[in-house]
Amino acid sequence: MSGKQPIFTPELVKVIKIFGLLSIGIVLFFSFFNDYRADNSGDAGQSHITDASRLYFKNMRRYYYDMEKQDEAKLDIFRYSKRLKEENLPFINLSIIISRIKDKAFIYLEPSTPLQKESEIQIRWKNLENDTGGILSFIPGDRHSHFDFVAELAPLIEDEIVFEVKIDGHWQSILDTEKERYAFKVTAEDYFRLIE
Template sequence: MAKKSNDTFSPEMKRILKIFGIGSLVFVLIMSFFNERRANNSGKEESPMRISDADRLYFKNVRAPYYDIENRKDAKMTIYRYGKRAKTEEVVSVGLSILLNRVKDEAYIFVESTSGEFPIKIRWTNLEDKSKNGELVFEGGDKYSHLAFVEEFYPLILENTLLELWHEDRYIPILEGEVGKDALRITINDYNKLINNSINLNGTPQDR
């Protein structure tokens, strides 16, 4: 009987495959942004995500240096991820990125799962008033779906809130320190300024 081949991977190879898999998933999700409602070609409807030259220049010259930048020529986009976010692959959490569409002169905010898992299920409890609690579920979708989730999620990261993410059949705490929450708050605030305050947000995080 032939000896069974050893098909196990080394820890380093598993890490590389994991990063490649999550990167591929992120690209597919980005492309799904545009599998959406038909655009109005009449020229009468102004996109709420359209950015002016002045706002783009401000973001690129003043805010972009605080971000890690990824150019995706295949999608004709530039992706900005806040530089002080938690970057360790072993940390399971929720992240945000800003996407600049070079073709349409638009900017989008994009919800990322560091584990690559969707849907994203977050259970939350206000630690100052535990009667205030609930759950957010994000299935993914187009740019409007991502924006709607961010608008709902933003107030929770401003408050003293316990956030737990559903991962591998259980809830685990996420964003327990200020670093993780700051990365999300600042990204949302920068995006809000980039699209000229089209999002109605409560509170103003510091720019740092």
Template sequence: MSSAKDSFSPEMIRIFKIFGLGSLLFVLLLSFFNEKRANNSGEEKPMMRITDADRLFFKNLRALHYDLEGRDDAKINIYRHGKRTKDASIPHLNLSILINRVKDEAYIFVEPQPDELPLQLQWKNLLSGEEGELSFYGGDTFAHFEFVSKLNFLLDENIQFKMAVGDSWEPVLTEMEVIKTTIKDYYRLTNNPN
């Protein structure tokens, strides 16, 4: 019976060595040019992915409460709550849910009236007297999500909101249920635990 060393010729052993060493060098070289880094900061970006089950739940049960605008050019469906403020003559703040049909993602967008940026909101807790400001400068989907997340923590029947319109401050969000419902539906659609 021949040994394992006899079964490989010297040329074959040299090819194995070259292939093994070449593979290791190739992997090492690729590791230096890897631009994607692990996120170890502890701050996760919000999940905007939606599953088929969540999409079906939204379309069959929740979408009935929304007006649908289909944007075939962008392959996006825009859902605006049917009970939102529609009068363009009074300042208001609406939210819309955008579903990207190609990427299976959903986004939440801020739609102020007037639509001038930056959007400045003042809030005051009528019970504790605590007050503050919330600003929105526009931006990408993450900026909209971040603003809505901050706004969500302030939505309470004891909080009064005012929006900067020109040089004056006008009351907004007097009907918070529409905003709360839209945020809740978005979080349910994207499986966000908020």
């Protein structure tokens, strides 16, 4: 009996096959049912938040906001507590929406009742110091349209700029009180700090 024993016995080959196929099956199973996917949309900077920015917001800034929990969607909605609430006036409030299960935050416009009837919100602005101005348009849509509009409007909110909104074909003042401007600007700043 001087013959060499084979390295892989038939039993060992069978065990290797079973474990190999089982490993491949587990990998395939988890790859199909994994909820965490890579964000290849190119807009991660618009909504991605870090643990540090989330903790800063929840520990330092959230006390300035009224919070609404939406348990089904696992979202927390924050609205600045000193915002305008008179429904018959034209104004735009902002809300910050934070996902509890994903590292994402979104900003949404919440127009008052007179503006909700408009299919497109047009805001005309004019700088009284250098006589420049323009018109910003917002068509309610997905989160990108809300983000883009806020990103355009927020930097314009300064003392020397006046704003008007078109309602039923007529221009009316908007963002004309300190309370309204401050609520808009603070919410926008908190959101942009959150997604940095």
